[in-house]
Amino acid sequence: MESNNELNNLTCQINGHSNLKIIGFCIDPNCNSNNKFACQECFFDIHSGHKLMKLEKLNSIIQDKLKDYKTIVEDVKKKKELYDKYEKLQLGHLEELKQKIFGEIEAKINEYKEKIKRKLKGINNNDNKISMNIKNYEEYFVGNAAPVQRPDLLKLSEICSGIYKEKDSAMARNNNNERNNRIKQLYEETTKSNEDFLRAQYTSISRYLQQNFLISRYTFEWCRKTYGGYDFFYELINNNTKATKKMSQGTMTVLRSKEPLYDNHLYKFKFKIGLKNVGDYDVGIGTDKTGDSCWLRTKESICISNTGVINMDINMDNSIKLKDKDIVDLEINTKNGNKSFKGYINKKLVCLIDFDIKDNIFIMAAMRNVGSFIEVDSYEIIPLD
Numbered sequence: 387m388e389s390n391n392e393l394n395n396l397t398c399q400i401n402g403h404s405n406l407k408i409i410g411f412c413i414d415p416n417c418n419s420n421n422k423f424a425c426q427e428c429f430f431d432i433h434s435g436h437k438l439m440k441l442e443k444l445n446s447i448i449q450d451k452l453k454d455y456k457t458i459v460e461d462v463k464k465k466k467e468l469y470d471k472y473e474k475l476q477l478g479h480l481e482e483l484k485q486k487i488f489g490e491i492e493a494k495i496n497e498y499k500e501k502i503k504r505k506l507k508g509i510n511n512n513d514n515k516i517s518m519n520i521k522n523y524e525e526y527f528v529g530n531a532a533p534v535q536r537p538d539l540l541k542l543s544e545i546c547s548g549i550y551k552e553k554d555s556a557m558a559r560n561n562n563n564e565r566n567n568r569i570k571q572l573y574e575e576t577t578k579s580n581e582d583f584l585r586a587q588y589t590s591i592s593r594y595l596q597q598n599f600l601i602s603r604y605t606f607e608w609c610r611k612t613y614g615g616y617d618f619f620y621e622l623i624n625n626n627t628k629a630t631k632k633m634s635q636g637t638m639t640v641l642r643s644k645e646p647l648y649d650n651h652l653y654k655f656k657f658k659i660g661l662k663n664v665g666d667y668d669v670g671i672g673t674d675k676t677g678d679s680c681w682l683r684t685k686e687s688i689c690i691s692n693t694g695v696i697n698m699d700i701n702m703d704n705s706i707k708l709k710d711k712d713i714v715d716l717e718i719n720t721k722n723g724n725k726s727f728k729g730y731i732n733k734k735l736v737c738l739i740d741f742d743i744k745d746n747i748f749i750m751a752a753m754r755n756v757g758s759f760i761e762v763d764s765y766e767i768i769p770l771d
């Protein structure tokens with residue numbers, strides 16, 4: 387036992403008390419002694435008539451406090467570790483995002499440089515063709531700079547004819563104008579395309595920052611980006627945490643986590659269910675491979691639905707049925723080699739399914755009827771060791 391900090395082996399140090407064992411502690415408000423520890427002699431001496439407590443009792447109070455203190459210290463330590471993990475995870479994600487954005491801009495810059503280079507080369511080639519004759523003329527005399535005895539009159543004649551023919555041609559006259567126009571056009575084209583690119587980047591970044599909710603650690607997006615054509619089927623309220631289907635009877639995914647589940651984490655999500663007029667309604671996880679109208683009753687998904695707990699397209703328990711106003715808690719453990727899906731309806735455990743889906747897995751919700759909704763109430767993601 388932890389005898390080091392226990393009070394059971396103290397002896398009295400008062401003269402004449404023969405190192406007797408301390409057995410009590412004075413708690414008397416009128417006691418004037420600085421030494422509150424008492425042996426059996428002290429009872430009749432310094433602490434005579436005082437209110438005393440058994441030493442074991444004091445010891446047990448102190449040990450209890452010590453235990454509480456250690457628990458708190460341990461708790462703080464654990465919280466700190468968890469926080470560090472979150473921080474690392476977040477910084478990693480932000481770094482990835484930064485690299486992705488920078489990479490795209492870098493690629494655009496290179497593309498722009500290449501395009502300009504290519505076009506200017508084209509313009510120069512064209513200019514060269516146009517001025518070929520006069521250029522040849524100049525070169526002819528450079529090449530024959532020494533006093534020429536017998537100039538190649540045939541060649542010179544050919545060059546001169548070319549120049550003469552070009553003399554009146556619109557192409558030659560407009561040569562300069564045309565080149566300037568081409569360069570101007572190139573400038574305008576690339577400027578517009580760069581501006582469009584930057585605008586698109588800005589839009590997507592600001593949408594990332596504003597439209598998605600649950601930004602801090604794990605972001606969901608309503609299907610706007612992934613299922614581009616479906617954004618008009620639902621509307622977002624409550625600071626984008628709630629999506630209500632407002633159009634088109636047909637089962638489709640309304641909510642999907644922005645990122646796939648990472649390995650070695652525990653994901654805890656609490657959803658509020660709004661299920662109008664029965665209709666399909668699924669909350670769970672899946673690979674997102676079945677296309678635009680992807681929903682969760684496929685061979686690569688697990689969900690709790692209005693018709694039962696469905697695991698890889700098989701209804702495991704049709705006595706479980708999601709209803710309007712239910713609260714669904716999902717606990718998804720992605721520990722390597724030991725992945726599990728735990729579902730609760732109104733705090734009652736309704737399923738525990740081990741899974742081993744190889745592809746990227748997303749958290750999703752799909753529904754059929756207009757008026758149905760899903761709301762993310764809270765979430766927590768805990769990195770595992």
Ligand SMILES: [Zn+2]
Pocket residue numbers: 398399400403406424425426427428
């Ligand atoms: Zn004593």
Ligand SMILES: [Zn+2]
Pocket residue numbers: 412413414417418419432433434436
């Ligand atoms: Zn006393």
